[in-house]
Amino acid sequence: MHDMFRLAEAHRPSCTAVEFPETYRRAYRWMLLARVAEEKIASLFRGGRIIGGVFLGRGQEAISVATGMALRDGDIFAPLIRDQAGRLAFGESLLDFTLTYLGARSGPMRGRDGNVHRGRPKEGLLPMISHLGAMVSVVNGMLMAHRFQKKENTVGAACLGEGATSTGAFHESLNQAAVEKLPLILVITNNQYAYSTPNHRQFACNDLVDKAIGYGVKGHSVDGTDLSACLETIGGAVCAARDGEGPQLIIASNLRLAGHGEHDDAHYISQHFKELQLGRDCLDVAQNHMLAQKWADASMLDIWLRDSQSLVEEAVAHSLREPAPDPAKEDWCALASRHLLEGNPPQPTHLN
Amino acid sequence: MHDMFRLAEAHRPSCTAVEFPETYRRAYRWMLLARVAEEKIASLFRGGRIIGGVFLGRGQEAISVATGMALRDGDIFAPLIRDQAGRLAFGESLLDFTLTYLGARSGPMRGRDGNVHRGRPKEGLLPMISHLGAMVSVVNGMLMAHRFQKKENTVGAACLGEGATSTGAFHESLNQAAVEKLPLILVITNNQYAYSTPNHRQFACNDLVDKAIGYGVKGHSVDGTDLSACLETIGGAVCAARDGEGPQLIIASNLRLAGHGEHDDAHYISQHFKELQLGRDCLDVAQNHMLAQKWADASMLDIWLRDSQSLVEEAVAHSLREPAPDPAKEDWCALASRHLLEGNPPQPTHLN
Amino acid sequence: MITYLEAIREAQRQALENDPRVYIYGQDVGAFGGAFKATKSLAQSFPGRVLDSPISEDAMVGSAIGAALQGMRPIVEMQFADFSTVGFNQIVNQAATMFWRTGLPCPITVRLPSGGTPGSGPFHSQNLEALYAHYPGLILMTPATVEDAYAMLLEAVAIDDPVIFCEHKYLYYHLKADSLPKEALPAGKARVARAGRDATVVTYSAMVHESLAAADELATEGWEIEVIDLRTIKPLDTDTVLASVARTGRVLAVGEAWPWGGVTAEILARVAAEGFNLLDAPPMRLNSKDTPVPYHPNLWGTHRPTARSIADSLRVLLRS
Amino acid sequence: MITYLEAIREAQRQALENDPRVYIYGQDVGAFGGAFKATKSLAQSFPGRVLDSPISEDAMVGSAIGAALQGMRPIVEMQFADFSTVGFNQIVNQAATMFWRTGLPCPITVRLPSGGTPGSGPFHSQNLEALYAHYPGLILMTPATVEDAYAMLLEAVAIDDPVIFCEHKYLYYHLKADSLPKEALPAGKARVARAGRDATVVTYSAMVHESLAAADELATEGWEIEVIDLRTIKPLDTDTVLASVARTGRVLAVGEAWPWGGVTAEILARVAAEGFNLLDAPPMRLNSKDTPVPYHPNLWGTHRPTARSIADSLRVLLRS
Numbered sequence A, B: 001m002h003d004m005f006r007l008a009e010a011h012r013p014s015c016t017a018v019e020f021p022e023t024y025r026r027a028y029r030w031m032l033l034a035r036v037a038e039e040k041i042a043s044l045f046r047g048g049r050i051i052g053g054v055f056l057g058r059g060q061e062a063i064s065v066a067t068g069m070a071l072r073d074g075d076i077f078a079p080l081i082r083d084q085a086g087r088l089a090f091g092e093s094l095l096d097f098t099l100t101y102l103g104a105r106s107g108p109m110r111g112r113d114g115n116v117h118r119g120r121p122k123e124g125l126l127p128m129i130s131h132l133g134a135m136v137s138v139v140n141g142m143l144m145a146h147r148f149q150k151k152e153n154t155v156g157a158a159c160l161g162e163g164a165t166s167t168g169a170f171h172e173s174l175n176q177a178a179v180e181k182l183p184l185i186l187v188i189t190n191n192q193y194a195y196s197t198p199n200h201r202q203f204a205c206n207d208l209v210d211k212a213i214g215y216g217v218k219g220h221s222v223d224g225t226d227l228s229a230c231l232e233t234i235g236g237a238v239c240a241a242r243d244g245e246g247p248q249l250i251i252a253s254n255l256r257l258a259g260h261g262e263h264d265d266a267h268y269i270s271q272h273f274k275e276l277q278l279g280r281d282c283l284d285v286a287q288n289h290m291l292a293q294k295w296a297d298a299s300m301l302d303i304w305l306r307d308s309q310s311l312v313e314e315a316v317a318h319s320l321r322e323p324a325p326d327p328a329k330e331d332w333c334a335l336a337s338r339h340l341l342e343g344n345p346p347q348p349t350h351l352n
Numbered sequence C, D: 001m002i003t004y005l006e007a008i009r010e011a012q013r014q015a016l017e018n019d020p021r022v023y024i025y026g027q028d029v030g031a032f033g034g035a036f037k038a039t040k041s042l043a044q045s046f047p048g049r050v051l052d053s054p055i056s057e058d059a060m061v062g063s064a065i066g067a068a069l070q071g072m073r074p075i076v077e078m079q080f081a082d083f084s085t086v087g088f089n090q091i092v093n094q095a096a097t098m099f100w101r102t103g104l105p106c107p108i109t110v111r112l113p114s115g116g117t118p119g120s121g122p123f124h125s126q127n128l129e130a131l132y133a134h135y136p137g138l139i140l141m142t143p144a145t146v147e148d149a150y151a152m153l154l155e156a157v158a159i160d161d162p163v164i165f166c167e168h169k170y171l172y173y174h175l176k177a178d179s180l181p182k183e184a185l186p187a188g189k190a191r192v193a194r195a196g197r198d199a200t201v202v203t204y205s206a207m208v209h210e211s212l213a214a215a216d217e218l219a220t221e222g223w224e225i226e227v228i229d230l231r232t233i234k235p236l237d238t239d240t241v242l243a244s245v246a247r248t249g250r251v252l253a254v255g256e257a258w259p260w261g262g263v264t265a266e267i268l269a270r271v272a273a274e275g276f277n278l279l280d281a282p283p284m285r286l287n288s289k290d291t292p293v294p295y296h297p298n299l300w301g302t303h304r305p306t307a308r309s310i311a312d313s314l315r316v317l318l319r320s
């Protein structure tokens, strides 16, 4: 689809060292594309062109992209609301994003679901339901299926915010993964707030990574604003999981650099955090790092930005031309077994 | 009611050192009474006199009694299925036990609920629902109410098995208690099995007490077969909670010396465990300890046993004479607001 | 002018003011004032009594139950009704059974921001009243007006039983009234929202307004449609429904929830069983389609009943 | 002779044998064979395919959904139907919406040991079929016979949609058949369990047997009662119900679940709406009482419908 952004499988990080600066550059470009794409959607939202909520990953691109990039074909990815960068890196088409946000019939959710609730489960990309924590055990089950099917060396990653660690679903599923020793990578992005709720109203442990030992899983902490650290930490955790070392719990610290959704002005975010290292914009950090390392120069950054912008403009323009769903043509059937729709004649059952 | 077993409030352990041997003897006698009472019910069950399940605390009396004894008037207790000893120590009448198991109309549950599902919430004793983990947040709420009501220095204890730590309810409620810094004492009795399920299919951490740090609560481990240790550990934890140190998680290790229920022969329990220290019968351990310490002699033990037996026989005899519920006289109304029962005339609402 | 949402806020303010036993607990309800601002400024006005909870619906409800047993009157806000499924067990097995099992009342109010709005999709649009109404021991309120949103929420807090308060998100801003009421019909009492003689629509919550619009439309065709607003769906005011059917001889039950079971089935079952001889034509029902609630407004507008589809159903009913 | 419980076990054995995609997951289902022994010896016969789960109903169902998406056919055993309330969200929001949202089928079977038995009390006796049937995207099976327990469970595993399989605990040991069937009616098709001409009882699961006993009793009084066993309550075979009502003119819907909503409401609503002119008398329904299920057998025997209370209702129906 987006050829310039389509990376050959072989270039994805394997279970060896992360190949800087190539990987880093690739990661940066996904992050940039995600940022540009989301800003475009945000501006469409402000213009009244988006129906429903808009949820951005601004400030979370580094941890997200690191997760998406560490995965490969056959792996499972269950992104959450702030994982635009990871989705792109995992292989989700930019069009899936724009078509879904714009409610097109031709998007993967066909207008039935919207915004961040999209995925292609056949391709390993799970479409989140809203109930926080609920996707993790689904990833577990996919990994259990791989085990039954002798599909080896696959892993599954699920992303959550720190607020979602308070759900029963988080707990049951992480424990389940630990008992089954599944290659689950559970990435918790601790962005200091769950909607408006600060961490001291959400949990009381000193550090969320302290939860790992209580589940018997490996815990990792990482600065979520530092792309290098994210690539290395997630890369390492994915390798460990792939090598049979069981579930990996990653806690990335950062700050949400946006409202909970675009309707929210995030006035409640404390200035204090903005001044800390975790308040940095990971995109700036990555850009400065590349410039300092001479992995890119200003003109290159500019080209990448413009490439991203034109990709996004193109995807949006295409999506805006796509027809909306037509209720008259809609197949109002929630069952895969059409013969069980009431009104259809039932078939006799033969047992063997 | 059972005067010889009614202990003056002042004799309950306070937030100072446990007063051996008096406390120990008292504890032993509750344990013994619980054991005798449960054995009686089990024999009635074998004789077909009990309808529904029978669940024994055999082997768990020490940790249970320590919990019940550490609490005092105004505190909250949410026992689970193996807490007969703790219930008695907390002040539940033996008759509540026998009347409920025998389904009498005059029992606290009036035949509406049975066996271990009894309580007197007005007196701080919560009647468990079956869903494991569900009582803990109810205790939290009662403690929150105390805080609102400026009822100071009360605590609440909830008991669970290790299997129940896998529930979402366990997790949400312990986290809630930690966030609210509630004086919750959560006693987990790790008896190695949840019904037939061994620990390695239930969790993967090395030691359940390692969970404490991940919630930011204090963790304690104790040999559940050793009454002294149980009294000291629970006593200490309760004091800490009462002193404002927040939730206390206690992990007691032992073995269930009975089937999951009396219908279960527990054939799956590994011989290995029976030979370990945790496989000891806490009642034997306590008895030997008292004899060794000369806190009691054989004749004293014998008198206590016979006292227990006669109390139990009396309670059972009384309960057997009590009438069963009469469906014709039953008040089939699930609402406290009778005026909202359909058929009753609604009252106008005045708002102020 | 006061909106439906403001009425809910005012009722909570009243409740907090009048009754020291009341407190509010839910995600972001504190300083932030709630996802929909239903508790805006209450934390500031009532320090320590409007508490942010962790994202733990099970523990939220469980703790409210415990507090209620100790004499408090908690109001729990679910961020969306849809998320109450993860607090479901505490509501239906702990709160709903408490009084019957122990004789001790369990006066909690659980607020469920319910129902569809354009673009909300499968997990922010659900109408779950039928789930809860199925269980013994719960009161189900489904206010359709600003006045009822206010009066019934105050009543919910006063009631000794657990009340599931289904407030409709579509009405939050759309519905306005001049002032708040001083008196109101009690729970268990339905309201004739519009008098008529040709057919009765029995409905509740947002569908009251779609039904009234349908009645307006049919009025232009010469039909007089009576619209009953149930207000509470448990207890359900069969008498008012039957009295209306006695007048009109025809009944259409309309609900925004899914078609299998639910309020419309209960209404038809009661009318058929208790008012069979009042009927001049087969009773009808209209619900949403039997799929998840779609995200796209085009689909959503067809998925749920609307003034137009209600009017169409009424035309069939009137001809039958 | 084979019992209803054994039929469930045999169906699972068959499914495991015929289809490598099948596995079983639940508390104590492995070496122990399940709380009711419904999976006895299966772990031994199919190593690695019958797995003990932690006490985590949400994760149990969630993982089954994931496995199904990857091509497996999991069977999840809830230890009691009552505990499915804590796995509720995954069933109704994840499994039930999957196909409609993504086009990918989600073939899981969730076995719910359901219904009352003496002494089981409020939390081990529940009938939750109406909850699940309310949601789009689920199939609800409620087998009443040994043959159906077997055939429908096999069909459940074969069906591409999530199936909630409500097996009745009271029938586990009480019900016996000579052998297992080779063919069966499909899901969505009701069965005339007893032919009659004076009135129709529409029912399902354990209440089929109470209704048959009531029909026997009424036969001694000269009445011929037709009994319809719905078999699946979603999809619900309205045609067979209406055909019966066309013959008898009278209908009583009987369910063991609570009275508000549920299967009996749905039946009456459909009969009234679609078969109004077939009725010679107001349709009736009979459910349990609107309280939690009581522990004591004296109370339980009055709480749920029985042959006697069904016969009493039928006498009223026949006189009306």
Ligand SMILES: Cc1ncc(C[n+]2csc(CCOP(=O)(O)OP(=O)(O)O)c2C)c(N)n1
Binding pocket: A082, A130, A131, A132, A160, A161, A162, A163, A164, A165, A167, A191, A193, A194, A195, A256, A260, C027, C055, C057, C079, C083, C086
């Ligand atoms: C079970 C459940 N309860 C409530 C919500 C509503 N909700 C959506 S996002 C959110 C905050 C999530 O915070 P966090 O997990 O920290 O993620 P972040 O938004 O910070 O990335 C809440 C409460 C939900 N989706 N699911």
Ligand SMILES: Cc1ncc(C[n+]2csc(CCOP(=O)(O)OP(=O)(O)O)c2C)c(N)n1
Binding pocket: B082, B130, B131, B132, B160, B161, B162, B163, B164, B165, B167, B191, B193, B194, B195, B256, B260, D027, D055, D057, D079, D083, D086
């Ligand atoms: C949510 C839930 N799921 C399943 C059950 C069924 N159940 C009752 S007791 C039990 C085992 C409990 O084991 P554990 O917590 O270790 O306590 P123990 O019996 O060993 O004291 C199970 C699975 C339940 N009561 N609640």
Ligand SMILES: [Mg+2]
Binding pocket: A161, A162, A163, A189, A190, A191, A192, A193, A194, A195
């Ligand atoms: Mg967050």
Ligand SMILES: [Mg+2]
Binding pocket: B161, B162, B163, B189, B190, B191, B192, B193, B194, B195
């Ligand atoms: Mg145990």
